[in-house]
Amino acid sequence: MRIALFATCFNDTMFPDTPRAVVTVLERLGHTVEFPVEQTCCGQLHVNTGYQREAIPLVRLFTDTFAGYDAIVAPSGSCVGMVREYHSRVAEVAGDPGLAAAVARVAPRVYEFSELLVDVLGVTDVGAYFPHRVTYHPTCHSLRMLKVGDRPLRLLRAVRGIDLIELPAAAECCGFGGTFALKNADVSVAMVGDKVRHVRDTGAEVLCAGDNSCLMHIGGALSRLRAGVRTLHLAEILAATEPAAADHVQVSDVEPIR
Amino acid sequence: MTATFLGTPAFPEAAKRALQDTQLRANLAHATATIRSKRAVVVGERPDWEELRLAGEALKDQVLRHLDTYLVQLEEKVTAAGGTVHWARDAAEANRIVVDLVRATGETEVVKVKSMATQETDLNGALETAGISAWETDLAELIVQLGHDQPSHILVPAIHRNRAEIREIFLAEMGKVGEPAPPDLPAEPRALAEAARRHLRQKFLRAKVGISGANFAVAETGSLVVVESEGNGRMCLTLPETLISVVGIEKVVPTFADLEVFLQLLPRSSTGERMNPYTSIWTGVTPGDGPQAFHLVLVDNGRTTSLADPVGRQALRCIRCSACLNVCPVYERTGGHAYGSVYPGPIGAILTPQLRGIESEIDKSLPYASSLCGACFEVCPVRIDIPEVLVHLRARVVDAERGGVPSAEELAMRSAAWMFGDHRRLESAQRAAGLGGRLFRRGRIGRLPFPFSKWTDARDAPVPPAESFRAWWRRTRGTRR
Numbered sequence: 246m247r248i249a250l251f252a253t254c255f256n257d258t259m260f261p262d263t264p265r266a267v268v269t270v271l272e273r274l275g276h277t278v279e280f281p282v283e284q285t286c287c288g289q290l291h292v293n294t295g296y297q298r299e300a301i302p303l304v305r306l307f308t309d310t311f312a313g314y315d316a317i318v319a320p321s322g323s324c325v326g327m328v329r330e331y332h333s334r335v336a337e338v339a340g341d342p343g344l345a346a347a348v349a350r351v352a353p354r355v356y357e358f359s360e361l362l363v364d365v366l367g368v369t370d371v372g373a374y375f376p377h378r379v380t381y382h383p384t385c386h387s388l389r390m391l392k393v394g395d396r397p398l399r400l401l402r403a404v405r406g407i408d409l410i411e412l413p414a415a416a417e418c419c420g421f422g423g424t425f426a427l428k429n430a431d432v433s434v435a436m437v438g439d440k441v442r443h444v445r446d447t448g449a450e451v452l453c454a455g456d457n458s459c460l461m462h463i464g465g466a467l468s469r470l471r472a473g474v475r476t477l478h479l480a481e482i483l484a485a486t487e488p489a490a491a492d493h494v495q496v497s498d499v500e501p502i503r
Numbered sequence: 504m505t506a507t508f509l510g511t512p513a514f515p516e517a518a519k520r521a522l523q524d525t526q527l528r529a530n531l532a533h534a535t536a537t538i539r540s541k542r543a544v545v546v547g548e549r550p551d552w553e554e555l556r557l558a559g560e561a562l563k564d565q566v567l568r569h570l571d572t573y574l575v576q577l578e579e580k581v582t583a584a585g586g587t588v589h590w591a592r593d594a595a596e597a598n599r600i601v602v603d604l605v606r607a608t609g610e611t612e613v614v615k616v617k618s619m620a621t622q623e624t625d626l627n628g629a630l631e632t633a634g635i636s637a638w639e640t641d642l643a644e645l646i647v648q649l650g651h652d653q654p655s656h657i658l659v660p661a662i663h664r665n666r667a668e669i670r671e672i673f674l675a676e677m678g679k680v681g682e683p684a685p686p687d688l689p690a691e692p693r694a695l696a697e698a699a700r701r702h703l704r705q706k707f708l709r710a711k712v713g714i715s716g717a718n719f720a721v722a723e724t725g726s727l728v729v730v731e732s733e734g735n736g737r738m739c740l741t742l743p744e745t746l747i748s749v750v751g752i753e754k755v756v757p758t759f760a761d762l763e764v765f766l767q768l769l770p771r772s773s774t775g776e777r778m779n780p781y782t783s784i785w786t787g788v789t790p791g792d793g794p795q796a797f798h799l800v801l802v803d804n805g806r807t808t809s810l811a812d813p814v815g816r817q818a819l820r821c822i823r824c825s826a827c828l829n830v831c832p833v834y835e836r837t838g839g840h841a842y843g844s845v846y847p848g849p850i851g852a853i854l855t856p857q858l859r860g861i862e863s864e865i866d867k868s869l870p871y872a873s874s875l876c877g878a879c880f881e882v883c884p885v886r887i888d889i890p891e892v893l894v895h896l897r898a899r900v901v902d903a904e905r906g907g908v909p910s911a912e913e914l915a916m917r918s919a920a921w922m923f924g925d926h927r928r929l930e931s932a933q934r935a936a937g938l939g940g941r942l943f944r945r946g947r948i949g950r951l952p953f954p955f956s957k958w959t960d961a962r963d964a965p966v967p968p969a970e971s972f973r974a975w976w977r978r979t980r981g982t983r984r
């Protein structure tokens with residue numbers, strides 16, 4: 246099976262440890278991962294802000310880049326949601342039946358990381374070790390658009406050493422919403438305030454999610470409050486192993502096992 | 504739509520003010536959480552809930568596809584049963600028809616059943632101008648009316664008020680327009696309801712004209728349906744000599760049997776009850792029983808414009824249950840007034856810009872009054888994909904602004920699209936970001952210039968890493984893809 250990594254522009258630029266962790270986990274499981282360098286952005290920023298026309302070339306670039314793969318994996322629920330739910334709409338706006346056909350071929354093969362592991366590769370224990378107190382925020386697009394359900398939690402429960410605490414009101418939005426966090430900053434902050442309260446109530450040391458955009462938002466509020474809670478993408482917890490922990494090596498410094 | 508909300512600032516400004524109202528925040532958090540959990544219980548006990556939602560969606564879509572046919576059929580049946588049907592293109596026409604009908608009776612007061620359609624047209628304002636007193640008889644609508652206030656929720660218009668505030672309104676206002684509240688009125692739900700009951704009784708017994716909306720209008724039989732909880736609707740629908748029902752054209756359902764689906768979906772979604780206490784169904788007039796004159800005013804007021812939009816038209820499936828308001832994290836914190844419309848919350852954010860257009864600041868800002876979390880779609884009993892319509896309307900707002908001098912946002916979006924148009928341009932930007940990141944040694948950014956100050960006012964921002972993922976890939980994997 247040819248697996249391509251769609252790192253997402255946001256992770257590629259701001260959180261490179263996350264796509265690296267995806268590579269680490271998949272290679273540890275014996276798979277080869279390819280990274281088509283032509284990839285850039287799924288167009289979510291533009292579509293969700295109303296700039297659908299600007300997203301047309303991005304959708305075209307995405308379908309061209311990933312056309313030849315059996316599975317495309319992205320460590321972001323919202324980017325996968327954009328591809329699967331909205332690329333067809335952008336193709337409609339473009340009035341391009343060729344693009345619509347290309348989207349129809351590629352989009353169903355795009356998986357969020359936990360979906361790829363559990364549904365496509367059939368694993369929940371990826372051999373991870375992470376001896377920390379962790380709580381998990383499901384993120385809206387993973388939960389309600391992709392309906393990943395408890396897949397991320399099943400993966401986390403299989404991690405050795407983990408102390409997994411349930412997050413109260415977990416399904417409630419953190420208030421990020423892309424440009425919503427700027428356009429409606431006051432409401433957004435009111436929402437993240439409650440999310441932070443719930444996170445702190447768990448006493449967790451690490452807040453985990455499948456989307457770094459939500460984690461940047463909650464993490465930004467936690468950091469401002471010097472809350473002593475760090476944020477970590479699901480992939481980075483799944484990439485952590487016992488030898489790495491024993492060497493006191495930070496997760497972010499772990500090189501993929503060849 | 505209505506004049507009463509004109510002058511509302513754009514949503515972010517209105518929301519900012521609402522967020523500072525601590526009483527409002529407390530009232531809303533309590534009330535929405537209560538209704539949310541009641542709904543979750545009664546929906547959870549139906550194993551066929553998803554099938555019911557699909558049926559509701561399919562029925563409403565069928566109605567919208569053949570709206571012309573069903574409306575003409577409805578008119579025929581209502582007329583055959585002794586009613587009179589009037590057609591109103593917009594709010595002004597609907598109000599004119601109703602004012603003329605009331606004037607023809609010679610009456611100067613009417614009693615009203617809670618109705619979103621007449622809120623939408625601001626019928627009460629039009630009646631007042633014509634010298635006719637309109638008395639709201641739903642408890643929450645009465646609180647809003649006596650408080651010289653605006654409704655802030657579809658189902659619970661006074662959700663922004665708590666019992667202490669209601670007591671003060673009753674004590675100050677009831678005596679001015681009818682039976683006063685007892686001076687020793689306690690802020691207890693039972694006592695407050697009793698004061699309202701006594702106040703309203705006089706009005707029920709005296710009124711010769713009743714005005715209602717309708718939850719459903721059955722094309723097959725010409726029957727109208729009102730569901731309610733307090734019995735005030737039943738009074739208004741049966742006691743007066745003349746009944747005028749103002750109904751949006753999308754409220755029609757094909758057959759009587761279709762009510763089976765909606766009378767299960769609506770109460771569970773709205774009040775969190777298995778069945779609402781009062782369901783009134785009437786067909787034209789019945790000699791010697793109830794109102795002897797019945798007028799149905801069918802209102803378009805922007806609905807056919809929405810119907811012409813293949814994505815936006817799903818908003819016309821709405822049965823006004825308000826489940827989307829109760830689960831919305833934005834609504835829960837801002838309340839309804841910030842939406843500048845009688846339709847607040849997620850459904851208001853997609854319905855109002857379609858009914859009123861996207862010219863005013865508030866209407867342009869409504870599609871953006873959402874984090875697109877999708878909780879609304881999940882609970883909608885007729886499966887309106889509200890996030891999809893929000894995104895669609897955002898594109899309409901942006902497209903309407905194109906052509907002039909581009910805004911800062913448009914320029915930023917265009918340059919972002921240019922950067923993402925080729926991976927080499929993205930790489931250049933990543934290198935620049937990585938270099939910029941070296942300026943921040945603490946691992947977090949506490950302050951950024953506008954518009955990013957909107958972020959850093961309350962949240963730290965991450966520092967761009969020295970090496971992007973793709974740079975790491977090239978360094979460690981060479982030219983291998």
